[in-house]
Amino acid sequence: MSKEERSDITSQRKMEHLMIAKDDSIDLSNSTKWFSYVRLLHNPLPDYSLDDVDTTWKFLGYELNAPLVIEGMTGGHKATMRINESLAEAAQSTRIAIGVGSQRAGLSDRSVISSYSIVRKKAADVPVIANLGISHILGEEGPDNAKKAVEMIDADALAIHLNPLQEILQPEGSTDFSNSLVSIRDVINELDVPVIVKEVGSGISYDVAVLLKEIGVSIIDVAGSGGTSWSLIEGRRSPEGSIKRKASISFADWGIPTPLAILEVSSLNLTVIGSGGVRSGLDAAKCIALGANAAGAARPFFIRAIEEGSKGVEEEIRSFIFEMKSAIFLTGSLTPDQLRLTRKYLLIDPLKSLIDERHIFI
Numbered sequence: 001m002s003k004e005e006r007s008d009i010t011s012q013r014k015m016e017h018l019m020i021a022k023d024d025s026i027d028l029s030n031s032t033k034w035f036s037y038v039r040l041l042h043n044p045l046p047d048y049s050l051d052d053v054d055t056t057w058k059f060l061g062y063e064l065n066a067p068l069v070i071e072g073m074t075g076g077h078k079a080t081m082r083i084n085e086s087l088a089e090a091a092q093s094t095r096i097a098i099g100v101g102s103q104r105a106g107l108s109d110r111s112v113i114s115s116y117s118i119v120r121k122k123a124a125d126v127p128v129i130a131n132l133g134i135s136h137i138l139g140e141e142g143p144d145n146a147k148k149a150v151e152m153i154d155a156d157a158l159a160i161h162l163n164p165l166q167e168i169l170q171p172e173g174s175t176d177f178s179n180s181l182v183s184i185r186d187v188i189n190e191l192d193v194p195v196i197v198k199e200v201g202s203g204i205s206y207d208v209a210v211l212l213k214e215i216g217v218s219i220i221d222v223a224g225s226g227g228t229s230w231s232l233i234e235g236r237r238s239p240e241g242s243i244k245r246k247a248s249i250s251f252a253d254w255g256i257p258t259p260l261a262i263l264e265v266s267s268l269n270l271t272v273i274g275s276g277g278v279r280s281g282l283d284a285a286k287c288i289a290l291g292a293n294a295a296g297a298a299r300p301f302f303i304r305a306i307e308e309g310s311k312g313v314e315e316e317i318r319s320f321i322f323e324m325k326s327a328i329f330l331t332g333s334l335t336p337d338q339l340r341l342t343r344k345y346l347l348i349d350p351l352k353s354l355i356d357e358r359h360i361f362i
């Protein structure tokens with residue numbers, strides 16, 4: 001297959017993903033709400049003003065308004081340019097971090113590069129995160145691909161997404177993940193920006209985080225289960241009645257629920273981003289109370305971008321920040337860090353039992 005043919009397929013696939021991702025039925029947060037099993041401890045006597053709450057967050061050399069990330073989603077097809085433009089304008093005006101979607105298409109087709117680089121153009125003063133899948137950094141070309149992805153958008157970090165379930169269910173997926181860990185290490189050694197390792201909705205466990213830390217990863221975005229289901233999205237691309245379509249239903253909610261994934265990873269002294277099914281600023285505050293340094297969301301911002309453009313995304317971000325700030329205040333904390341370090345949360349079943357099963361030290 002020629003480079004051009006491969007790039008056409010990647011580009012076409014991105015459009016199919018976006019069309020399917022619009023459908024509410026692929027969002028598990030509409031059924032199982034993992035964050036409803038986390039309660040924050042109310043403090044009715046905060047001895048200061050709501051205005052004293054400081055949500056600012058220092059990340060990748062920038063001072064941001066809140067510990068919030070627009071998770072990597074798109075780029076790679078001309079039609080995605082408007083979505084990325086809206087997301088980037090909103091990230092810039094509200095001063096939060098933003099990622100682009102997988103840059104695989106941009107590596108092989110120069111004509112789609114602007115659909116990614118628009119993000120840096122419109123979000124000049126906030127962290128912009130490049131994105132490649134683990135399968136694109138394997139082998140000899142890996143470090144080179146990583147460098148190109150970072151340069152393409154003048155990124156402040158590179159997110160490498162781990163997505164074995166997605167690749168298994170993808171009609172044209174690649175399922176050989178041999179040498180993943182050494183390949184991530186090689187990329188870390190070559191790049192002069194940090195590497196963030198993320199999942200895409202199945203979560204990262206303590207054991208995997210330990211391995212990642214050992215090779216020098218300093219930022220983990222857990223992207224746990226309970227939000228966008230890539231199993232369901234990929235399944236829709238296979239014919240009804242096919243083996244992969246059937247498996248996509250079986251594995252729809254496969255993975256580590258986000259609150260558990262945050263607890264798994266946050267004892268390791270890494271920078272942790274809690275994402276996967278985060279649907280409000282209160283959910284985001286719960287991520288932080290559980291031990292994350294910041295929270296991230298993808299689908300809520302995507303939906304607002306396609307329906308209303310940058311104004312809608314900006315409104316969604318402002319709503320997230322308002323709720324996050326209110327929750328920090330109502331727990332008697334002054335900053336996200338204080339909320340994180342004092343761990344003012346209570347767990348309810350079934351999440352509590354799940355966490356007990358894992359014997360996590362919390």
Ligand SMILES: Cc1cc2nc3c(=O)[nH]c(=O)nc-3n(C[C@H](O)[C@H](O)[C@H](O)COP(=O)(O)O)c2cc1C
Pocket residue numbers: 017018021071072073074100101102131159160161198199200201223226227228275276277278296297298299300302
């Ligand atoms: C429309 C859409 C496209 C996505 N594309 C990518 C991608 O290219 N690379 C990536 O690492 N994650 C991608 N993701 C996954 C998100 O970054 C995130 O990890 C996951 O959706 C869980 O967050 P959510 O439940 O808030 O949507 C995408 C998510 C959505 C909704």
